[in-house]
Amino acid sequence: MASQRHLFLQHCAQTSQEPMGIEVARAEGVKLWDVNGKEYIDLIAGISVNNAGHRHPLIIKAIKEQLDKYSYLMVYGEYLHQPMVDLAKYLSDNLPKTLDSTFFVNSGSEAIEGALKLAKRWTGRSNILAFNNAYHGATHGAMSLGGSYERKQAFAPFLPGVYNVEYNNKESLNKLNDSFAAVVVELVQAESGIYPISQDFLEALKAKCAEHDILIIFDEVQTGIGRTGKRFAFEYFNVVPDILVLAKGLGGGMPIGCFISDKKKMQSFTENPVLGHITTYGGHPICCAAALANLKVLFDGNIIIKVKEKEQLFRAQLKHTKIKALRSFGLMMAVQFESTDINMKVIHACLERGLITDWFLYADDCLRIAPPLTISKGEIKKACQIILRSIDAVYTNS
Ligand SMILES: Cc1ncc(COP(=O)(O)O)c(C=O)c1O
Known part of the structure; x- marks a missing residue:
């Protein structure tokens, strides 16, 4: 029997040769789970959509x-x-x-x-x-x-x-x-x-x-x-x-x-x-x-008031010699690397470690951060650790 992935690639129009293709079972707050039970932190919120989190x-x-x-x-x-x-x-x-x-x-x-x-x-x-x-x-x-x-x-x-x-x-x-x-x-x-x-x-x-x-x-x-x-x-x-x-x-x-x-x-x-x-x-x-x-x-509610504080927490956590630049305005951020190749590898390594992120249409050397605004401090710290570990893994293996 054809797998869901095969059917997705065969019958749903594609926008790129390499779609992320996560087979989602459920979503809640800042998290997504795939059909195998793997948990992800969603750091992009469907690209700046689910500001109040999934399924509020x-x-x-x-x-x-x-x-x-x-x-x-x-x-x-x-x-x-x-x-x-x-x-x-x-x-x-x-x-x-x-x-x-x-x-x-x-x-x-x-x-x-x-x-x-x-x-x-x-x-x-x-x-x-x-x-x-x-x-x-x-x-x-x-x-x-x-x-x-x-x-x-x-x-x-x-x-x-x-x-x-x-x-x-x-x-x-x-x-x-x-x-x-x-x-x-x-x-x-x-x-x-x-x-x-x-x-x-x-x-x-x-x-x-x-x-x-x-x-x-x-x-x-x-x-x-x-x-x-x-x-x-x-x-x-x-x-x-x-x-x-x-x-x-x-x-x-x-x-x-x-x-x-x-x-x-x-x-x-x-x-x-x-x-x-x-x-x-x-x-x-x-x-x-x-x-x-x-x-x-x-x-x-008191969600928007905390956005700047959460931005600062991301900025404080995301310190790594391989990060070339970090630009942000509230909870929209770009983490820039030395090349597109490195960025794509970091994004992939994050995905393997349960963190969903992405690149930008005109900036494929930058990793996107645009999570639900409801993201907790604990989730921010965990997401940043995954990014930092992913950068280390990419440089160790390259
Ligand atoms: C600034 C801006 N304007 C317009 C659009 C288009 O919105 P949509 O994809 O809903 O058509 C986007 C989508 O990314 C956007 O970022």
């Missing part, structure tokens, strides 16, 4: 209760259903008052697409500025913004009018003029290996956008929902975007993304043409119920 009881409860009432009902925007209204209201209550209208979609890429369309529709302009080494998703528009030509060139041509310039360089902003609809920016560039924006640069960006009436779109798909130690990373910088994009950590493990602006801008989707942006599954009741429970767990 309050999220499970909300999903079950909603399932007992109704599941999918109708394309986005037509019916009024409580989980979506409650979630939108909760988001508005936790954001500056200019971010009071939320459009729900199903993923980060889709949310970026919606944000781009809204900026173009509102301003009547077509050019978009994005940054080198940025990652905003894999759909065609989102990929067009991506700042790695090497990764996207096979899929050319791209969305016209998109310009990529150097991040954190004020001279880049000279590109902007009255033909630009929006600037799309991550407050911490994640996939290039954790590079935060500088306050100076962001303020210059804000001033330039104000001068030319250009919208600022913050992509907080990875930085949002507590990962950096604040509810949203923009709270560190005292700059409020015109459009905020969220996904990943929003849904407590369920697929949901959104873009948020003021009511007036968002209203422009309703005319010329009517139904300017639509989606079948956006605002799915089960996903909204899960997201609301997730936000309440994270925002109303």
Whole structure:
């Protein structure tokens, strides 16, 4: 009989030649168990998704209760259903008052697409500025913004009018003029290996956008929902975007993304043409119920407050002569090694020792740390010991 692994490789579309391929039996909190009973610490949380941990009881409860009432009902925007209204209201209550209208979609890429369309529709302009080494998703528009030509060139041509310039360089902003609809920016560039924006640069960006009436779109798909130690990373910088994009950590493990602006801008989707942006599954009741429970767990509890302390514990533990650099912003971290080869070997050695980690899309010499924010101090120490022992093992065997 064919093994599950064989069936997985044969019938599920693959994204790489070497998928991790862990055959998962169950997950709880910060842990995963495979079908052979091997235990893993999950140091990447499905890539910055399960911020409240796997199967948080309050999220499970909300999903079950909603399932007992109704599941999918109708394309986005037509019916009024409580989980979506409650979630939108909760988001508005936790954001500056200019971010009071939320459009729900199903993923980060889709949310970026919606944000781009809204900026173009509102301003009547077509050019978009994005940054080198940025990652905003894999759909065609989102990929067009991506700042790695090497990764996207096979899929050319791209969305016209998109310009990529150097991040954190004020001279880049000279590109902007009255033909630009929006600037799309991550407050911490994640996939290039954790590079935060500088306050100076962001303020210059804000001033330039104000001068030319250009919208600022913050992509907080990875930085949002507590990962950096604040509810949203923009709270560190005292700059409020015109459009905020969220996904990943929003849904407590369920697929949901959104873009948020003021009511007036968002209203422009309703005319010329009517139904300017639509989606079948956006605002799915089960996903909204899960997201609301997730936000309440994270925002109303004492989880986010402890993120910075946990970051410091990782930093204090991860001392090794073979670590070339350690960059972090809250619980998003990149551990850089001398080469891709060494990094891949360390990742593999960690996996053998029961620790799940990963590399970055544009930084394959860096090991990713983005655990559930609920990770305990004991689990952090254990994870760091495994990383250090794995580094030793790689250098002993090479
Ligand atoms: C900053 C950022 N934006 C957008 C996306 C795209 O999100 P999704 O994979 O849900 O489409 C990602 C995914 O990694 C991301 O990191």
